[in-house]
Amino acid sequence: MEDRRPLLQVDELKQHFRLSAKYTVHAVNGVSFEIGEGETYGLVGESGSGKSTIGRSIIRLYEPTSGRVILDGVEISGKLNAKEQNLLRTKVQMIFQDPMACLNPRKKVIDIIAQGLDIHKLYRSRQERTEKVHRILDKVGLSREHANRYPHQFSGGQRQRIGIARALIMEPKLIIADEAISALDVSIQAQVVNLMKDIQEETKTAYLFIAHDLSMVKYISDRIGVLHLGYMVETGTTKDIFENPVHPYTKSLLSAIPHANPIKEKQRVALSYDYRTSGIDYSKGTQQILSDTHRVLATDAERAAWTAAETAAL
Secondary structure (H helix, E strand, O other): OOOOOOOEEEEEEEEEEEOOOOOEEEEEEEEEEEEOOOOEEEEEOOOOOOHHHHHHHHOOOOOOOEEEEEEOOEEOOOOOOHHHHHHHHHHEEEEOOOOOOOOOOOOOHHHHHOHHHHHHOOOOOHHHHHHHHHHHHHHOOOOHHHHHOOHHHOOHHHHHHHHHHHHHOOOOOEEEEEOOOOOOOHHHHHHHHHHHHHHHHHHOOEEEEEOOOHHHHHHHOOEEEEEEOOEEEEEEEHHHHHHOOOOHHHHHHHHOOOOOOHHHHHHOOOOOOOHHHHOOOHHHOEEEEOOOOOEEEEOHHHHHHHHHHHHHHO
16 A cells, blocks of 8 residues: 555645634644555544544535645645536545434435435436435445435434445545444444445445544554644554554553453553643654654654653563
8 A cells, every 4th residue: 555646645734713813723733644545544532632623624614724635646625626626526425423413304315315416417317316326225234215214214323324325325435434433322333334344345435434432443444543632643553553552642542441351451550641741742743753654743852752661661
């Protein structure tokens, strides 16, 4: 994957919201990452860290303050012409957190799923439109009879499958899943994630998987980026992050994951991390290369101290 052009490149993305003449919220501060074709990139961090803002900036629900976003070799972060806008609207789709809030309650499922087809005129006849919707319903594990029902007639897990079907029918290259499973029961979460993995194997669609549940991110992701206060504090493969975390914030997140084994759970020590008292200033750090796949936001002194502590612990 390293020797091929990435499907998505996010380079120094900043997203600031001016609330008044004196106050601006710096939601995202110079975040960079890449996603390869057919890859799942997990974006994790606590609430308010900027995860959802990044997803919405990529898809242009928010206008990025600065930085570049390149999809399949085409920049989609500046002023877009008709062709670039069409690429963004068809090849990047989003699955939202609350499946009920993003489904029109007055529309039947067939019309909700086919909305993208209608906007971009991607069928030649009503029969072809219906066939496309039926095929995608089969793919997400719903019955064709469900096409003529309304969203309130479904469970939460089924509604999320409708949201996935609506994204998939456009045959996107990238799907941004913004906390797509956090509103669902744990057993349903596993079903939806397994469905997403099966679809990925079949279609080679890439995912930007935004979540705060680290165990689920570990299960689905090839690589992971850890966000805190709008900064990418650490990024690497799933193995890098879970087996060799370097940044204190990453370590504190991982230490909060409960163990299924009760003996190990008793021995688990949750690490606390407070940015205000840590002495760390994210704005002074640079992306330090730890390996071909692993990077951490740190000054030279911080990197030396953290890696020395790791070596001593071993």
